[in-house]
Amino acid sequence: MSDGEPDSGLESGADPTWGIELTPEHPPNRIADLAALAEDEGFDLALSSSHYFNRDPFVVLSRMAAATDEIRLGPGVVNPYETHPVKLAAQTATIDEVSDGRAVFGVGAGDRSALANLGVDRDRPLRRVLETFDVARDLWAGETVTHEGTFTARDASLNLDEREIPVYVGAQGPHMLRMSAKHADGVLINAAHPRDLEWAAGELERGLAERPEDRGAFESLAFASVSVAGAEDDAREAARPPVAFIVGGAAEPVLERHDIDRDAAGAVSEALEQGDLGEAFDRVTPAMIDAFCIAGTTETVAERFEAAVEYVDGIVVGSPLGPDLEDAIERASEALTRATTD
Numbered sequence: 001m002s003d004g005e006p007d008s009g010l011e012s013g014a015d016p017t018w019g020i021e022l023t024p025e026h027p028p029n030r031i032a033d034l035a036a037l038a039e040d041e042g043f044d045l046a047l048s049s050s051h052y053f054n055r056d057p058f059v060v061l062s063r064m065a066a067a068t069d070e071i072r073l074g075p076g077v078v079n080p081y082e083t084h085p086v087k088l089a090a091q092t093a094t095i096d097e098v099s100d101g102r103a104v105f106g107v108g109a110g111d112r113s114a115l116a117n118l119g120v121d122r123d124r125p126l127r128r129v130l131e132t133f134d135v136a137r138d139l140w141a142g143e144t145v146t147h148e149g150t151f152t153a154r155d156a157s158l159n160l161d162e163r164e165i166p167v168y169v170g171a172q173g174p175h176m177l178r179m180s181a182k183h184a185d186g187v188l189i190n191a192a193h194p195r196d197l198e199w200a201a202g203e204l205e206r207g208l209a210e211r212p213e214d215r216g217a218f219e220s221l222a223f224a225s226v227s228v229a230g231a232e233d234d235a236r237e238a239a240r241p242p243v244a245f246i247v248g249g250a251a252e253p254v255l256e257r258h259d260i261d262r263d264a265a266g267a268v269s270e271a272l273e274q275g276d277l278g279e280a281f282d283r284v285t286p287a288m289i290d291a292f293c294i295a296g297t298t299e300t301v302a303e304r305f306e307a308a309v310e311y312v313d314g315i316v317v318g319s320p321l322g323p324d325l326e327d328a329i330e331r332a333s334e335a336l337t338r339a340t341t342d
Contacts, residue, residue, distance in 0.1 A: 016340045017221060017314025019045035020321075020329065021076050022064070024055035031060050032067035034325060039071040041333035045221075047076025047106055047316065052118065058091045065099035072102050076223070076316070077170035077188060079110025080132040081120045086145075086156045089136035093160045101163065106188060107133055108170025111249060124150050126175050130183060133167045140165055170223065173251065174203045181207025181218060188316060190246075192224035192294045192304075195257055197311040222308050223316045225293040228301045228331040229323050235301075238323040239293040240281040246292040247284065248272040258291035298331045298338075305339035 020038045022031050035046045046064060048057040057075045064073055073095060078088055088107070096103030109125035116122075128150040135153060138145050144157040169180035172190040180187040181204040189200045204220055211218065225242045229235040247260070248269040255265055264285055271280035289295055294304040305315055315336065322328025 014313065016309055016336075017045060017219065018043045018333070018336050019047060019221060019223075019314060019316030020332070021047045021049055021223070021316055021318040022060075023049045023051075023319050024057060024060040028055060028060045028063040031055075032063035034329065035064040035071065035073075036067045037326060037329050038333075039068045041329055042337075043071060043329075043333065044314075045072045045074075045104065045316065047074055047104075049319065050075050050078045051111075051114065052082060058095060061095045061103075062098055065095060065102070068099075070102070072104050073099055074104035074106045074168070077106035077108040077168075079108060079115070079122075080128050080151065081110055081115055081122060082118065084153075085132040085135055085151055086139065086153050088132065089139045090158050090160070092136070092165060093140055093158060093163060096163050096165050097160060103165050104186075105133065105136060105165050105167045106170060107167065108188070109176070111245075126179055129169060129176070130179055133169075133184065136165075137167070168219075168221070171200075172254075177203040178207035178210075180204075181220075182210050182212075183215070184218070185216070186219035186221060188221050188223035189312065190223050192222065192226070192308070192318075193258065193291055194307045194311065196254065197222055197308055199257070201311040219314070220312045221314045221316050222312045223318050224308065225319060226301065226317045226328075226332060227293055227295040227320050227322050228298060228328050228335060230297065230327075230331075232296050232300065234323050235295045235297065236286075236289055238320050239289050239295040240284045241277070242319050243284050243288050243292045244268050244272065244277075244280045247288050248280070250292075258287070260287060260291060261285075264288075298335050301332065302335035302338035305335055309340060 020043050022034050048060045050057040061073050092105045112122050131149045135147050139158050140163050142162040147153040166185035168186040168188050169184045170188045171177045171180050227235040227239040247265050268280050268283045317332045
């Protein structure tokens with residue numbers, strides 16, 4: 001979506017954005033090599049995901065910046081609970097500096113269960129995310145900021161040159177979607193299925209109707225769990241872990257939208273809460289994979305991508321990518337080419 005219009009970028013003639021999520025469960029140098037491969041394969045955006053149990057996304061992004069030339073880079077996504085928003089602004093500005101202006105700021109409310117593991121209460125998430133990137137924008141503009149709201153900052157400023165960094169909000173629920181369309185530069189919709197993306201597009205339209213004219217262009221991206229491989233069964237098996245976590249955090253209306261059995265979803269969620277990951281993954285059903293992941297061969301994934309881009313301006317190919325990461329990046333690029341070429 002762009003220029004405040006609710007129609008997708010594809011319908012307006014713009015090229016779709018190709019993004020990829022690289023999860024730093026591997027050493028930074030390997031992630032940097034994957035980012036370089038993604039750039040060679042035509043991707044426009046590479047995000048390093050942020051989970052406390054993996055490597056630090058900003059350290060990894062610095063390696064990704066050194067290994068690439070043009071691809072945009074950013075956290076996908078950080079939350080303003082584990083780290084103070086002013087610190088997040090400084091870290092993102094540093095990535096923008098070392099990448100010669102290629103940074104984006106992917107920010108969201110974070111996973112409630114993961115934050116609970118750290119004893120963090122995810123209170124007032126909508127307001128906290130909005131305040132976080134409002135303050136970041138002021139800091140990037142060279143201002144000294146005093147803020148009292150969901151967090152406190154007094155006479156805070158950054159010792160960096162002024163810079164403009166686009167903000168992409170990770171969103172799934174209606175309020176966060178509408179807020180992103182009204183205030184941010186883009187949205188990362190946590191969904192893979194056309195049914196969810198169509199619903200999200202309607203919520204974004206409501207936010208865009210209230211978007212100030214001076215906000216400029218807005219881009220909607222499906223941040224979709226994807227698993228692609230040469231064999232359908234291999235791709236679907238690799239999809240089990242991320243789908244389990246998606247199901248564990250899915251709201252009741254989302255489960256209803258896909259006719260996911262509540263008891264089956266509850267069993268996955270309960271296993272996750274108990275820390276029994278193997279049990280949680282085993283309890284993922286085929287219907288859950290169909291609803292929450294784009295999984296299969298290159299041909300299957302291309303068909304799903306084509307259906308998705310009816311409602312968004314582009315796709316971020318999210319975790320797990322596939323059983324073989326290098327192969328999956330190449331296959332995802334081929335699938336995107338098939339899906340977005342007339």
